[in-house]
Amino acid sequence: MDWFRLYTVAETLAPIRASGGMRIVPDHALATAPEPKVIVIPAHSDPNNHPFCAVCGMDVDAVNGPKSVYKGKTYYFCSADHKDQFDAAPAKFLGASKL
């Protein structure tokens, strides 16, 4: 009997930062992944529905948490501290985080 084998797939093999700071290293890139039997998509994976801190990647409260608008896009933060860090050098945090 062929049991399910669990593996992770992402766009590339680059490590992904999940909420809480956990790093996930994908087993396969999309282009090379074996055909799945079952696909599990983590909840909260849509940053539009549930944003993450642009500095540390933590879950944030989109309604009450601090936010900044940079180049027409809204970024959310877990704390006023991280908002200050972002505001001081936004470019530093964009590109680092692939949300």
Ligand SMILES: [Zn+2]
């Ligand atoms: Zn943060």
